[in-house]
Amino acid sequence: xxxxxxxxxxxxxxxxxxxxxxxxxxxxxxxxxxxxxxxxxxxxxxxxxxxxxxxxxxxxxxxxxxxxxxxxxxxxxxxxxxxxxxxxxxxxxxxxxxxxxxxxxxxxxxxxxxxxxxxxxxxxxxxxxxxxxxxxxxxxxxxxxxxxxxxxxxxxxxxxxxxxxxxxxxxxxxxxxxxxxxxxxxxxxxxxxxxxxxxx
Amino acid sequence: xxxxxxxxxxxxxxxxxxxxxxxxxxxxxxxxxxxxxxxxxxxxxxxxxxxxxxxxxxxxxxxxxxxxxxxxxxxxxxxxxxxxxxxxxxxxxxxxxxxxxxxxxxxxxxxxxxxxxxxxxxxxxxxxxxxxxxxxxxxxxxxxxxxxxxxxxxxxxxxxxxxxxxxxxxxxxxxxxxxxxxxxxxxxxxxxxxxxxxxxxxxxxxxxxxxxxxxxxxxxxxxxxxxxxxxxxxxxxxxxxxxxxxxxxxxxxxxxxxxxxxxxxxxxxxxxxxxxxxxxxxxxxxxxxxxxxxxxxxxxxxxxxxxxxxxxxxxxxxxxxxxxxxxxxxxxxxxxxxxxxxxxxxxxxxxxxxxxxxxxxxxxxxxxxxxxxxxxxxxxxxxxxxxxxxxxxxxxxxxxxxxxxxxxxxxxxxxxxxxxxxxxxxxxxxxxxxxxxxxxxxxxxxxxxxxxxxxxxxxxxxxxxxxxxxxxxxxxxxxxxxxxxxxxxxxxxxxxxxxxxxxxxxxxxxxxxxxxxxxxxxxxxxxxxxxxxxxxxxxxxxxxxxxxxxxxxxxxxxxxxxxxxxxxxxxxxxxxxxxxxxxxxxxxxxxxxxxxxxxxxxxxxxxxxxxxxxxxxxxxxxxxxxxxxxxxxxxxxxxxxxxxxxxxxxxxxxxxxxxxxx
Numbered sequence: 108x109x110x111x112x113x114x115x116x117x118x119x120x121x122x123x124x125x126x127x128x129x130x131x132x133x134x135x136x137x138x139x140x141x142x143x144x145x146x147x148x149x150x151x152x153x154x155x156x157x158x159x160x161x162x163x164x165x166x167x168x169x170x171x172x173x174x175x176x177x178x179x180x181x182x183x184x185x186x187x188x189x190x191x192x193x194x195x196x197x198x199x200x201x202x203x204x205x206x207x208x209x210x211x212x213x214x215x216x217x218x219x220x221x222x223x224x225x226x227x228x229x230x231x232x233x234x235x236x237x238x239x240x241x242x243x244x245x246x247x248x249x250x251x252x253x254x255x256x257x258x259x260x261x262x263x264x265x266x267x268x269x270x271x272x273x274x275x276x277x278x279x280x281x282x283x284x285x286x287x288x289x290x291x292x293x294x295x296x297x298x299x300x301x302x303x304x305x306x307x
Numbered sequence: 308x309x310x311x312x313x314x315x316x317x318x319x320x321x322x323x324x325x326x327x328x329x330x331x332x333x334x335x336x337x338x339x340x341x342x343x344x345x346x347x348x349x350x351x352x353x354x355x356x357x358x359x360x361x362x363x364x365x366x367x368x369x370x371x372x373x374x375x376x377x378x379x380x381x382x383x384x385x386x387x388x389x390x391x392x393x394x395x396x397x398x399x400x401x402x403x404x405x406x407x408x409x410x411x412x413x414x415x416x417x418x419x420x421x422x423x424x425x426x427x428x429x430x431x432x433x434x435x436x437x438x439x440x441x442x443x444x445x446x447x448x449x450x451x452x453x454x455x456x457x458x459x460x461x462x463x464x465x466x467x468x469x470x471x472x473x474x475x476x477x478x479x480x481x482x483x484x485x486x487x488x489x490x491x492x493x494x495x496x497x498x499x500x501x502x503x504x505x506x507x508x509x510x511x512x513x514x515x516x517x518x519x520x521x522x523x524x525x526x527x528x529x530x531x532x533x534x535x536x537x538x539x540x541x542x543x544x545x546x547x548x549x550x551x552x553x554x555x556x557x558x559x560x561x562x563x564x565x566x567x568x569x570x571x572x573x574x575x576x577x578x579x580x581x582x583x584x585x586x587x588x589x590x591x592x593x594x595x596x597x598x599x600x601x602x603x604x605x606x607x608x609x610x611x612x613x614x615x616x617x618x619x620x621x622x623x624x625x626x627x628x629x630x631x632x633x634x635x636x637x638x639x640x641x642x643x644x645x646x647x648x649x650x651x652x653x654x655x656x657x658x659x660x661x662x663x664x665x666x667x668x669x670x671x672x673x674x675x676x677x678x679x680x681x682x683x684x685x686x687x688x689x690x691x692x693x694x695x696x697x698x699x700x701x702x703x704x705x706x707x708x709x710x711x712x713x714x715x716x717x718x719x720x721x722x723x724x725x726x727x728x729x730x731x732x733x734x735x736x737x738x739x740x741x742x743x744x745x746x747x748x749x750x751x752x753x754x755x756x757x758x759x760x761x762x763x764x765x766x767x768x769x770x771x772x773x774x775x776x777x778x779x780x781x782x783x784x785x786x787x788x789x790x791x792x793x794x795x796x797x798x799x800x801x802x803x804x805x806x807x808x809x810x811x812x813x814x815x816x817x818x819x820x821x822x823x824x825x826x827x828x829x830x831x832x833x834x835x836x837x838x839x840x841x842x843x844x845x846x847x848x849x850x851x852x853x854x855x856x857x858x859x860x861x862x863x864x865x866x867x868x869x870x871x872x873x874x875x876x877x878x879x880x881x882x883x884x885x886x887x888x889x890x891x892x893x894x895x896x897x898x899x900x901x902x903x904x905x906x907x908x909x910x911x912x913x914x915x916x917x918x919x920x921x922x923x924x925x926x927x928x929x930x931x932x933x934x935x936x937x938x939x940x941x942x943x944x945x946x947x948x949x950x951x952x953x954x955x956x957x958x959x960x961x962x963x964x965x966x967x968x969x
Contacts, residue, residue: 118836119757121793125764128786132771163753165836188760190753211756215767 111230113137113222114154116146116172117161117188126159126218133219135226143172150176154183155233157206157225159218162189162196170200177204182232184225186218242302245291253290256283260296261303323594327587334580341576345569356556357537363509364539364554371504371552375477375545378410378493382479383460386491389418390482396427399491403429412503414474415494418481423451426489447476447492454478455487462546465497465517465525473497473517473525475546497526514555517543525550617694617715620701625650625671628710637694637717639687656685670698670711681718692719732935733813739932740808740861743868750834755800758793765790803829806857813858813939817851820859820888820895827863831871839879840871844886852895852964854940859964862933862944866899866960869929872922873903873958881954894942894963900949905956914946937962 113130115137117123123139130137136156140146144167146158158176162169173185184206189197197208206225209218249257259269266284270277293299385402389395395418403416407429417428450463463476477493497517505515505528514529518540540553611618617634621627630645638645638654645653655663659682666682669675675698684694695718701710744751765786772778803826824844835842863886870884881902888897906914913919915934920927930944937944942964949957 119761121761121789121796122757122764124789125761125768125793129764129768129771132768132775163837165839190749190756211753211760212763213760215764216771219767219771 110136111156111226113156113226114146114158114183115139116143116158116164116169118142118164118166119161122161122188129215130219130222133216133223135219135222143167143169147172147175150179150181152180154181155229156183157222157229158183158185159222160185160187162187162193162208170196173200173203173205182229182236184229186221186225188213242291248290249287253283253287256280257287257291257299260284260287261300263296327590330583331580331587334576334583338573338576338580341572345572348565353537357539360513360537360539360554360556363513364541364552367505367509367515367554368541368543368552371500371543372545374410374412374504378406378413379460379477379479379545381406381410382477382491382493386479386481389491390484390488399427400429403427412495412500413493414496414499415492417492417494418489419451419492420489421487423448447478450476450478451490451492454480454490458482458487462548464548465519465546465550467525475500475548475550477546498528501526501528512556514557516553516555518551518553520549520551617717619645619713619715620710621671621713622710623671623708625667627652634715637686637692637715638684654684654686656683656691659683670713673700684715692717693722694718735928736858736861736932736936737808739865739928740857742928743861743864744804744808746868747830747834750837751800751804751830753837754833755797758797758800761793762790762797765793799829807860809857813855815853815855815940817853818856818859819851820849820897821846823856823859824863824886824888827860827867830864831867834868835871835884838871838875838882840874840882840884842867842884842886846886846888847890849888849890849895850966852966854964855936858936858939862936862962863897863899865929865933869960870899870901870903870958873901873905876904877902877954890966892966894965896961896963899960900957902949902952902954902957905948906946906958911946915944933962937964941965 113135115123115126115130117126117139118141120141123141127137127139138149140149143160143164147167160169160172169187173187176183176185185200186206187197187200187208189208189210194208194210197205197210200208206228207221209221246254255273256269259272264272266277266280270280273280288294288299291299291302293302385399385406388402389398392398399416399418403418407413407416415428415431418426420426446463446466450461454461458480460477460479463478465473465475467473473496475495475497477495479491479493480487481489481491501515501517509515510529514527516527517525519525537556538553539556540551543550543552611631611633614631614633617637618629618631619627619634620629627645627648630642632642635642635645640653650664650667651660663682666675666680679695679697682694682696683691685691695716697714699712699714700708701712703709769778769783769786772782807830821844824846828842828844831842867884867886874882874884883902885900886897887900888895890896910921915930916927917931918927919931934944942962944960944962947959947961949959
C-alpha cells in the first residue's frame with residue numbers, strides 16, 4: 108500500500124480491469140477501487156504514486172473525491188478520466204490542481220506515460236518533502252541566539268560585524284556559529300544558504 | 308332538382324280580397340232585392356185592399372142610402388096621404404105597420420101633432436128621447452123645428468138614450484090644406500140600422516162603425532177581432548148631420564202566412580250570409596295554412612340545399628323517389644338521372660355490385676345496421692368514394708311505411724384525414740423518441756465510451772506486451788476474450804439505440820413486460836447512476852401482453868425519466884424510483900413511483916396536454932404521446948399522488964394494458 112503505485116478508481120469493472128491490465132503491461136503496479144468511497148477509506152498520508160479517477164461514478168463523483176483529498180492535504184497527483192462533453196469540467200479541475208485529464212476513449216499509452224510522470228513527480232515531491240522536514244527539524248533545535256546569528260550569517264556579514272551589532276564578543280559569535288553549523292549539519296555558510304532555500 | 312309537387316302561384320292579396328268580397332256583395336244585393344220585392348208586394352196588396360175597401364164602402368153607403376131613401380119616400384107618401392085623407396088614424400095604423408114590416412131598421416113610427424104631442428106611435432107611444440126634454444130642446448124637437456120651418460123632411464141629430472143606444476130620427480111634416488098639421492117620425496136605432504143593412508160577409512171582412520166628427524162612436528158591427536190595418540170613412544148621407552161611416556179592414560190570415568214566408572226568406576238569407584262568413588273564415592285559415600306550408604316548403608328546400616349530407620329516398624321496391632342536391636353533388640348525377648332508377652343504380656361501383664346489392668336488399672328487408680354502414684359508391688366520372696350510409700324508415704302523413712330514407716356521408720376525406728392523423732401521430736411518436744434519445748445522448752455516449760475505453764486499454768496492453776517480447780499466450784488470451792465481451796457490450800448499446808429510433812409500423816405482438824422494463828433500465832441505468840437515483844423494479848411473473856414493444860418502451864422510458872427529473876431536489880438518500888406491475892384477469896397495471904416534488908394542482912389538469920411542459924428545455928409532448936400510445940393499446944394512463952412517500956412527496960404514474968385483443 109505504501110509503495111508507490113497507481114490507484115485506479117472507476118465504478119466500471121471493465122475499465123478497471125482493462126486499465127489495470129494495461130498498466131501491468133508497462134510494469135506499473137496498481138490498485139483498483141470500485142468507488143470513490145472505497146478509495147477514501149483506504150487513503151492515508153503515506154499513500155503514494157498517483158490517482159486515476161473517473162469523473163462520473165455512481166455514488167460519490169470523482170470531483171467530490173478530489174476535493175476531499177485536497178482538504179485532507181493530499182499531494183497525490185490526480186489524473187481524471189472524463190466522458191465525452193465533460194471537458195470544461197475537466198479544465199476547471201486542472202485549475203484546482205489536478206495533474207491531467209483524459210477524455211474517453213483515450214490514447215492508452217499516453218495515459219500510461221502520464222501515469223509514470225505523475226508517479227515520478229510524486230516520488231520527487233516526496234523526496235523534497237523529506238529534505239524540508241529534515242531542515243525544519245534541525246532549525247527547530249536552534250536557540251534564539253543561534254537563529255539571530257544565522258540570519259546575520261545568511262546576510263553575508265562577518266563575525267566581527269555581527270559581534271558589534273549584537274554587542275557581544277567575537278568569541279561568543281564564533282561559538283554560536285560553530286554550534287549553528289553543527290546543528291544544521293553544514294560546513295560553510297554557502298551550504299547553509301542552499302539548505303534553507305530548499306527547506307523554507 | 309325537386310321531385311316534390313310545386314305549389315300553385317299565390318294570387319295577389321288584392322285579387323283574393325276581391326274574390327272574397329264578391330259573394331258578400333252578392334248576398335247584400337240579393338237581400339236588398341228580396342226586401343224591395345216584399346215591400347212592393349206588400350204595397351200592392353195594401354193598395355188592392357184599399358181599392359176593395361173603398362169599393363165595398365161605396366157599395367155599403369149606396370145600399371144604406373137606397374134603403375133610407377126608400378123609407379123616406381114611403382114616409383113622404385104616407386105623410387101626403389095623411390094630409391089628404393080624413394081618416395088619418397086608420398091610415399097611419401095600416402100603413403105604419405106595413406112600413407115597419409118592410410123596414411125592420413125602423414124601430415118606431417111616431418105621429419106627432421103641431422103641438423108636438425104624440426098622436427099615435429107604432430110600436431109604443433113614447434119617443435126615445437122624451438126623457439131628455441127637461442134639458443132644453445131635445446134632438447127631436449130641434450129636428451121638428453127645423454123640418455116645420457123649412458117645410459121639408461129632415462133628419463135629427465144622432466143621440467143616445469140612457470147612454471146606451473144611439474138613435475136617429477127621420478121627420479116628415481104632414482100638410483093638410485096647405486098647413487102643417489104635424490109630423491111623422493121614423494126612429495132608427497143606429498145599431499139596428501147596421502144590423503139590418505150590413506150583410507154578414509161584409510162584417511166578416513170589415514168593422515163598420517158610425518161616428519161623428521168628434522169621434523163619438525154611435526154604433527158598430529163586426530164579426531172579427533184583431534188588428535186593423537186600413538181605415539176608410541165617408542159621410543153618411545142621409546142622414547148627414549156630421550155622421551161618418553167608418554170602415555176598418557182587418558189583416559187576413561193569408562197575410563200571416565206571407566209574413567212567415569218573408570221571415571223564412573230573411574232567415575234563409577241570413578243563413579246564407581252566415582255560411583258565407585264561415586266560408587270566408589275557412590278560406591282565411593286556409594290561406595294562412597297555405598302561407599305556412601309555403602314558408603315551410605321554402606325552409607325545407609333551403610335546408611336541403613344547404614345540407615352537405617346526401618339524402619336519398621327510395622320506395623318499398625327500391626326505386627329512387629327523391630335525392631337532394633348534396634347527393635347529386637356527391638355522385639355527379641343530376642336528380643333527373645337518379646329519380647325513378649331501380650337497382651342496379653348508376654352510382655353503384657361495378658366491382659362492388661354484389662356486395663352493394665346485398666346491402667340494398669338488407670335495407671329493403673329492414674335489416675340495415677342502425678349505426679350505419681360503409682360502402683363504396685361510384686361518381687359519374689367513375690371516380691370512387693367511400694360513403695357512410697344511415698337508413699331510416701320513410702313514414703308518410705298517415706303513418707304508413709312508404710320507403711326508406713338514407714343519409715349519405717362522403718367519408719373519403721375523413722378517412723384520408725384519419726390516415727394522415729395516424730401518420731402524423733406516428734411521426735410525432737418517432738420524433739419524440741428521437742428527442743428522448745437526444746436528451747440522453749451524453750449519457751449514452753458515456754455508456755458507449757465505457758466498453759470502448761476498456762477495449763482500447765486491453766488492446767494497448769496486449770500490444771505493449773507483444774512489443775516488449777514478454778507476451779505469453781496464457782496472458783494474452785483472457786485479455787482478448789475480454790475485448791470481445793466489451794465489443795458485444797458496445798454493440799448491445801448501439802442495437803438498443805437503433806431499435807429505439809427504428810421507424811416501423813406499430814405492431815401488436817405478444818411481448819413480456821419484464822423484458823421491456825429491463826431494456827428501459829438498460830437505457831436509463833447510466834443516467835440514473837450519474838444522478839444518484841436508485842431504480843428498483845418489482846415485476847412478478849406476468850402473462851405476455853399484446854402490445855407494440857417499442858411503444859411501451861417509449862412510455863416507460865418517458866415516465867422513468869420524468870420521475871428522475873422530479874427527484875432533482877430530493878435528498879440523495881431518498882432518490883428512489885420504483886416500478887411495480889401486477890395483473891388481474893383482464894389487464895396489467897404498471898406503476899412508476901417517484902419520490903420527487905409531486906405535481907402542483909394547477910399543473911395536474913394540463914399534465915397530458917400536448918406542448919405543456921414544466922421543464923425549461925422540454926417540448927411538452929412526452930406525456931401526451933404516452934397517453935395516446937396507451938390509448939392506442941386501449942389502456943388508460945393517469946397520475947396519482949404518492950401519499951405514502953418516505954420523502955413526503957412524490958407521484959405515481961399508472962397505466963393499464965388489456966390482456967386480450969378485442
